[in-house]
Amino acid sequence: MNRKLKNTIEMIGVYSVFGFMSIMILYPLLWALGMSLNEGTSLYSSSIIPENWSLVHYQWLFTDPNSNYVNWYKNSMIVSGSNAILSVIMTSLVAYAFSRYKFVGRKAGLYTFLILQMFPAMMAMVALYILLNLIGLLDTLSGLILIYVGGQIPFNAWLVKGYLDTIPRELDESARIDGAGHLTVFVKIILPLAKPILAVVALFNFMTPLFDFLLPSIILHSQKNYTIALGLFNFINDQFSNNFTRFAAGAMLIAIPVSIIYLFLQKYLISGLTSGGTKG
Amino acid sequence: MADDQLVTGNINKKHNPKLAMILSIIFAGLGQLYNKRYLKGFIFIILEIAFIITLIDFIGLGLWGIITLGTIPVTDHSIFLLVYGLISIIIILFAVLFYFLNVHDARKQAKQIKAGWKAPSLFDSVKEGYDKSFVYLLTTPGLILLVFTVVLPLLFAVSLAFTNYDLYNSPPRNLLDWVGFENFKSLLTVPLWRNTFFSVFSWTIVWTLVATSFQIALGLFLAVLANDSRVKFKKFFRTILILPWAVPGFVSILIFAAMFNDDFGTINRDIIIPLFGGSGINWLSDPFYTRIALIFIQTWLGYPFIFALFSGVLQSISKDWYEAAEVDGATRWQKFKNITLPHVLFATAPLLIIQYTTNFNNFNVIYLFNEGGPAVKGQNAGGTDILISWVYKLTFETNNFSMAAAISLIIGILISLFAIFQFRKTSSFKEEGQI
Numbered sequence: 001m002n003r004k005l006k007n008t009i010e011m012i013g014v015y016s017v018f019g020f021m022s023i024m025i026l027y028p029l030l031w032a033l034g035m036s037l038n039e040g041t042s043l044y045s046s047s048i049i050p051e052n053w054s055l056v057h058y059q060w061l062f063t064d065p066n067s068n069y070v071n072w073y074k075n076s077m078i079v080s081g082s083n084a085i086l087s088v089i090m091t092s093l094v095a096y097a098f099s100r101y102k103f104v105g106r107k108a109g110l111y112t113f114l115i116l117q118m119f120p121a122m123m124a125m126v127a128l129y130i131l132l133n134l135i136g137l138l139d140t141l142s143g144l145i146l147i148y149v150g151g152q153i154p155f156n157a158w159l160v161k162g163y164l165d166t167i168p169r170e171l172d173e174s175a176r177i178d179g180a181g182h183l184t185v186f187v188k189i190i191l192p193l194a195k196p197i198l199a200v201v202a203l204f205n206f207m208t209p210l211f212d213f214l215l216p217s218i219i220l221h222s223q224k225n226y227t228i229a230l231g232l233f234n235f236i237n238d239q240f241s242n243n244f245t246r247f248a249a250g251a252m253l254i255a256i257p258v259s260i261i262y263l264f265l266q267k268y269l270i271s272g273l274t275s276g277g278t279k280g
Numbered sequence: 281m282a283d284d285q286l287v288t289g290n291i292n293k294k295h296n297p298k299l300a301m302i303l304s305i306i307f308a309g310l311g312q313l314y315n316k317r318y319l320k321g322f323i324f325i326i327l328e329i330a331f332i333i334t335l336i337d338f339i340g341l342g343l344w345g346i347i348t349l350g351t352i353p354v355t356d357h358s359i360f361l362l363v364y365g366l367i368s369i370i371i372i373l374f375a376v377l378f379y380f381l382n383v384h385d386a387r388k389q390a391k392q393i394k395a396g397w398k399a400p401s402l403f404d405s406v407k408e409g410y411d412k413s414f415v416y417l418l419t420t421p422g423l424i425l426l427v428f429t430v431v432l433p434l435l436f437a438v439s440l441a442f443t444n445y446d447l448y449n450s451p452p453r454n455l456l457d458w459v460g461f462e463n464f465k466s467l468l469t470v471p472l473w474r475n476t477f478f479s480v481f482s483w484t485i486v487w488t489l490v491a492t493s494f495q496i497a498l499g500l501f502l503a504v505l506a507n508d509s510r511v512k513f514k515k516f517f518r519t520i521l522i523l524p525w526a527v528p529g530f531v532s533i534l535i536f537a538a539m540f541n542d543d544f545g546t547i548n549r550d551i552i553i554p555l556f557g558g559s560g561i562n563w564l565s566d567p568f569y570t571r572i573a574l575i576f577i578q579t580w581l582g583y584p585f586i587f588a589l590f591s592g593v594l595q596s597i598s599k600d601w602y603e604a605a606e607v608d609g610a611t612r613w614q615k616f617k618n619i620t621l622p623h624v625l626f627a628t629a630p631l632l633i634i635q636y637t638t639n640f641n642n643f644n645v646i647y648l649f650n651e652g653g654p655a656v657k658g659q660n661a662g663g664t665d666i667l668i669s670w671v672y673k674l675t676f677e678t679n680n681f682s683m684a685a686a687i688s689l690i691i692g693i694l695i696s697l698f699a700i701f702q703f704r705k706t707s708s709f710k711e712e713g714q715i
Contacts, residue, residue, distance in 0.1 A: 007510070010510075011510060011511075014505050014508065014510075014511060015511075017502075017505060018505070018506075018517050018520075018521075021502065021520075021521060022517075022520050022521075024580065025520055025521070025523050025524055025580075026520070026523075028532065028535050028536060028539060029523070029527065029532075029535075031535070031539065031546060032531075032535045035538075048546070090421060090422050090425065091422075093418045093419070093421070093422060094418065094419055094422040094423075096418060097415045097418040097419045098419075101414075101415040101418075103415045103416065103419075104377070104381070105377075109419075112431075114699070114700070115696055115700075116426075116430050116431070116434070117699075118637075118692055118695040118696040118699055119434050119437075119688070119691075119692035119695075119696075120641050120643075120668050120671070120688055120691055120692065122641075122643065122668055122671055122672060122675075122688060123433070123434060123437040123671070123685065123688035123689070123691075123692065124429075124430065124433030124434055124436075124437060125433075125675065126433075126436070126437065126440070126675060126681060126684075126685075127363070127432065127433035127434075127436035127437060128429070128433050130359060130360075130363060130436075131363070131428065131432070131433065134360075134363070146425070146429065147429050149425060149429075150425040150426055150428065150429025150430055151429055151430055153422055153425070153426050153430070154426070154430065157422075182411070182414045210528065211528045211529055211530050213530055213644065213648070214643060214644075214672075218676070229528075229530050232530075232531075232534070233530065233534070233648070236534060236537075236538070244538050247534065248535075251528075251531040251534070251535070254528060254531070255527050255528055255531045258526070258527075258528055259523065259526035259527050260526075262525065262526035263519060263522065263523075263526050266522060266525070266526070266588055270588050270589055270592050271592070
C-alpha cells in the first residue's frame with residue numbers, strides 16, 4: 001500500500017513537471033499564433049484569443065503590392081535548396097579524400113578545418129563584403145550561396161569524414177581488386193553507404209540559411225532580394241508594435257512547415273550527429 | 281618500384297640526381313626533361329611560364345601593397361591593396377609548394393633511373409598520374425572555395441586588427457598604417473575600452489556557463505523523467521518537449537522579444553501585473569532583468585537538443601546495469617550518479633563542449649532579443665552585449681573596424697585554445713588514409 005502511494009505521488013510529480021513544461025513551451029507559440037489571427041496591427045488591442053478572428057494579415061502577405069513576402073519565400077527556397085545540394089557534393093568529395101587517401105597536407109588540412117571553425121564567422125564579414133563587391137556579387141543570391149557553401153566545409157567535412165571512417169575499408173579494397181576505379185568506388189560504394197550522414201548534411205545546410213539573419217543582412221540590400229529571416233526581422237525592427245501581428249503571420253507560415261519536418265526527422269539528425277560527432 | 285629494379289637490373293650510373301634537382305630548381309620541368317619524362321616536363325614548363333606571365337605583375341603589386349598599404353591617398357586604396365597582398369601571399373605559398381614537389385619529383389625519379397628503373401609507357405604513366413592526382417581533383421574545388429570564403433576573409437580580419445581602420449581614418453580618403461599591437465594595448469589601457477572590455481568579457485563568461493549549464497541540466501532532468509518506464513503517452517510528451525528545437529530560432533526569439541516588452545508585452549500585462557501588482561518589470565531597460573530573460577530564453581531554446589540527445593543515449597544503456605545495482609541495494613540517486621551520468625556524459629562529451637562554445641558566440645539570441653541593450657553608462661557596449669555582438673556593433677554601427685577585428689581575434693584564440701585542448705584526443709587524426 002505504502003509503496004503504491006509513493007508510486008502515485010511520484011507519477012503526479014512527473015506529470016506536473018511535464019504539464020508545467022508544456023505550458024512554458026506552448027504558451028509563446030500559441031500566443032504568436034493568436035496574434036497572427038487578430039484583426040488589428042497593434043499589440044495593445046490584440047490578445048491570445050482574438051475577439052475578431054481574421055486572416056487579414058495572411059491575406060496582406062500574399063496580395064498586397066507592398067508585400068515582398070512571396071519573393072522572400074522564393075529566395076529562401078533558392079538559397080537553401082542550392083546550398084543543400086552544393087554542400088553535399090562539395091563536402092562528400094572533400095570528406096572522401098580525407099578519409100581514404102594519403103596526400104600532401106592531409107594532417108595540416110584537418111587541423112586547419114578545426115581551427116577555422118573556432119573563429120567567429122562574424123570576423124570574416126567585412127572581408128566577404130569587400131570580396132563580393134570586387135567580383136560584383138554583392139546583393140545577389142549567388143554571392144550568398146557561394147559563402148554558405150564555402151563556410152560549411154570545415155564543420156561538415158569533419159562530420160562526414162568521421163562517418164566515412166566507420167565504413168570498412170575492406171569494401172573499397174575488394175571493389176578495387178575487382179577493377180573499380182576511383183570514381184566508381186566513390187559513387188557505387190561509398191555514397192550509398194554514407195546516405196544517412198549526407199541527409200543530415202543536406203538538412204543542416206537547408207536549415208542554416210533559412211534561419212540565418214546575420215549574413216543576409218550584410219550582403220543583401222534590396223527588399224526584393226531578402227531572405228525570409230531578414231525580411232521578417234525588418235518587419236518588426238522598424239516599427240515594433242505596429243507590425244507584430246503581421247510578423248507573426250509571416251513567421252507562422254515558415255515555422256509550421258519547418259517544425260513538422262524537424263519533428264519527423266529529429267531522430268535521424270540526432271543519430272547522425274552522435275555517430276559523426278562522438279567519433280570526432 | 282623495388283620489383284622494377286630487380287627485373288630490369290639495368291643500372292644507369294651516369295644519371296645524376298643532383299643535376300636533375302638543380303635543373304628543376306632553375307626552371308620547373310627541366311629536371312623531368314633530363315629524366316626523359318617529356319610529357320610531365322613540358323606540362324610543368326608550360327605551367328611555370330603561364331604563372332610568370334599572368335601573375336607576376338599582380339604579385340608585385342600585392343606585395344608592395346601589403347607592405348606599404350599605399351603611398352598616395354585617394355589613388356591608393358589601402359583596403360584593396362591589403363586584399364591583393366593577401367591573395368598574392370596565398371598564391372606564392374601554393375607556388376612554393378608546387379615548386380617543392382617538382383624538385384622532389386625530379387630528384388626521386390632521377391635516383392630511380394640511376395638504379396636502373398625504366399619509365400613505363402605513355403599510357404601507363406598517364407594512368408599512374410591520374411591515380412596519384414585523383415585525390416587533388418577531389419579536394420581542389422572545396423579548397424579553392426574555402427580559401428576565398430573562409431581563409432582569406434579571416435586573414436584579412438587578422439590583418440585589420442593591426443591597422444588603424446576606423447570611421448575617421450578610412451580609405452580611400454585616408455591611407456591605413458600598420459600600428460602593431462596598438463589596438464590591443466588600448467583595449468587594456470584606455471579606460472573606456474578597458475571598462476567595456478572587462479564588463480563585456482565577464483558577462484560573456486557568466487552567460488556561457490550559466491545558460492549552457494541550465495540547458496544541459498534541464499535537458500538531462502527531463503530526459504531521465506521521460507525515460508521512466510511508468511510514464512504513459514511518452515511519444516506525445518517527447519514531441520512537445522522537443523518543439524522549441526523544431527521552431528526556427530529567430531522566430532522564437534522575436535516572439536519572446538515582443539512578450540517581454542516593458543509596455544505591451546504579455547508577460548508584464550498578463551502575468552506580472554495581475555499577480556504582483558505594480559507597474560511590471562523593466563525586462564528590456566534594466567540590464568539585470570534583461571540578463572535573466574536572456575538566460576531563460578536560451579534555456580528554452582537549447583534544452584530540447586540536449587533532451588533528444590540524452591534520450592537516445594539513455595535508451596541504449598543496458599538494463600543489466602540497473603538490475604545488478606538493485607541487487608546490491610543501490611538507492612536511486614546512487615544508480616543515477618554511478619550508472620546514468622557517466623554513460624550519458626561519456627557518449628556526448630564532444631557535443632556538450634560544442635554547446636558551450638556555441639553559446640560563447642551566440643549572436644542571434646543576444647542581438648535579436650534586445651540588440652545587446654539596454655545602454656549602460658561609461659562603456660560603449662550595451663548591458664547584455666557579449667563579445668561577438670559587441671564586435672558586430674563596432675563593425676557595422678560605429679565602423680571601428682580595427683578594434684572589432686582585434687576583439688574577434690581574441691575570441692578566436694580563446695576558443696581555439698579551449699577546443700584544441702579538448703579535441704586532441706579524438707580519433708580522426710589517428711586514422712590515416714590508406715591509399
